[in-house]
Amino acid sequence: xxxxxxxxxxxxxxxxxxxxxxxxxxxxxxxxxxxxxxxxxxxxxxxxxxxxxxxxxxxxxxxxxxxxxxxxxxxxxxxxxxxxxxxxxxxxxxxxxxxxxxxxxxxxxxxxxxxxxxxxxxxxxxxxxxxxxxxxxxxxxxxxxxxxxxxxxxxxxxxxxxxxxxxxxxxxxxxxxxxxxxxxxxxxxxxxxxxxxxxxxxxxxxxxxxxxxxxxxxxxxxxxxxxxxxxxxxxxxxxxxxxxxxxxxxxxxxxxxxxxxxxxxxxxxxxxxxxxxxxxxxxxxxxxxxxxxxxxxxxxxxxxxxxxxxxxxxxxxxxxxxxxxxxxxxxxxxxxxxxxxxxxxxxxxxxxxxxxxxxxxxxxxxxxxxxxxxxxxxxxxxxxxxxxxxxxx
Ligand code: AMP
Numbered sequence: 001x002x003x004x005x006x007x008x009x010x011x012x013x014x015x016x017x018x019x020x021x022x023x024x025x026x027x028x029x030x031x032x033x034x035x036x037x038x039x040x041x042x043x044x045x046x047x048x049x050x051x052x053x054x055x056x057x058x059x060x061x062x063x064x065x066x067x068x069x070x071x072x073x074x075x076x077x078x079x080x081x082x083x084x085x086x087x088x089x090x091x092x093x094x095x096x097x098x099x100x101x102x103x104x105x106x107x108x109x110x111x112x113x114x115x116x117x118x119x120x121x122x123x124x125x126x127x128x129x130x131x132x133x134x135x136x137x138x139x140x141x142x143x144x145x146x147x148x149x150x151x152x153x154x155x156x157x158x159x160x161x162x163x164x165x166x167x168x169x170x171x172x173x174x175x176x177x178x179x180x181x182x183x184x185x186x187x188x189x190x191x192x193x194x195x196x197x198x199x200x201x202x203x204x205x206x207x208x209x210x211x212x213x214x215x216x217x218x219x220x221x222x223x224x225x226x227x228x229x230x231x232x233x234x235x236x237x238x239x240x241x242x243x244x245x246x247x248x249x250x251x252x253x254x255x256x257x258x259x260x261x262x263x264x265x266x267x268x269x270x271x272x273x274x275x276x277x278x279x280x281x282x283x284x285x286x287x288x289x290x291x292x293x294x295x296x297x298x299x300x301x302x303x304x305x306x307x308x309x310x311x312x313x314x315x316x317x318x319x320x321x322x323x324x325x326x327x328x329x330x331x332x333x334x335x336x337x338x339x340x341x342x343x344x345x346x347x348x349x350x351x352x353x354x355x356x357x358x359x360x361x362x363x364x365x366x367x368x369x370x371x372x373x374x375x376x377x378x379x380x381x382x383x384x385x386x387x388x389x390x391x392x393x
Pocket of ligand 1: 213214215216243285286287288333334335338339
């Protein structure tokens with residue numbers, strides 16, 4: 001039975017049709033339950049709950065995020081962990097876009113809510129679901145403090161020469177067009193773990209490049225614990241080739257396509273966000289599938305993986321220059337933590353920086369995958385955005 005004296009933190013990560021949540025013991029930060037609602041607003045909605053490393057799955061209908069949050073709260077009670085919701089002390093939300101305003105975790109007040117809403121213009125796919133999650137929790141737990149943790153916040157330290165585009169300056173002043181960067185919660189978390197692992201003296205400079213390679217991918221240059229540049233930009237479309245997103249390209253291509261193909265903006269958005277990247281190049285956004293096909297000599301799969309590895313290496317090279325040095329490279333997230341062949345290929349470009357990969361350690365996804373003699377350490381670290389948020393509540 002749950003213990004009434006025990007208190008918990010709840011972390012929510014709301015996507016357009018999904019809701020991920022994790023419950024942590026407040027004192028120990030032990031994760032006691034994890035849940036994932038998929039298909040909100042669709043007829044194939046389901047809830048998966050993980051407790052003691054066991055997943056259970058239930059199908060149900062969730063019209064909107066309020067229904068999904070109600071179901072999530074029910075799952076907390078059904079699991080005999082909570083006796084009452086008053087055991088939840090704080091709720092943390094991952095909010096993708098904090099603009100220039102939010103540079104640290106922020107207690108959600110009506111004014112903060114309004115500002116997050118106004119930032120939806122910059123993140124139309126991402127901020128509205130987070131708002132829906134916040135409002136749903138407010139209905140269920142009106143008195144419990146809710147805190148927004150922003151995916152852009154870690155990047156607020158990027159200097160102006162790196163965050164501005166070569167566009168008329170007034171477009172930055174009028175519309176806030178600049179690089180914001182994303183995945184900040186993950187980059188901050190793994191760079192902190194890496195700093196601990198490297199165990200350097202505080203006085204020493206410390207340059208780390210973190211590669212978050214998952215469904216969405218980005219690379220960040222971190223100097224002494226602060227982000228100084230990152231590959232995503234004004235939106236999460238920029239930078240690396242991703243599962244279904246194009247990544248960086250000549251902006252004139254958009255105008256050329258509009259003229260030649262007469263696409264609507266909605267069609268163009270769909271191509272850039274959903275039909276490009278690995279999927280557009282080789283028919284699948286799943287690196288596991290592409291690797292299986294590459295082993296069978298499928299040319300498109302080999303090309304797509306080669307293109308991704310090349311770009312990863314190119315960003316690392318550029319960021320080594322931005323940092324004026326490099327102590328460590330960190331690989332994280334679904335691809336970064338598992339796809340040893342991509343790490344191997346990307347690192348094969350980096351010998352000139354003093355990177356020497358240990359083939360065996362890399363193949364086994366060990367934490368340290370560089371040789372002891374490698375000037376630059378290469379690490380594989382598991383990212384845990386829910387925990388990173390819980391730590392900041
Ligand atoms: P994430 O966004 O961190 O959940 O990463 C999701 C992506 O990681 C998937 O689309 C896969 O391409 C990739 N991935 C997950 N597991 C593996 C694996 N064992 N090997 C290679 N890639 C993987």
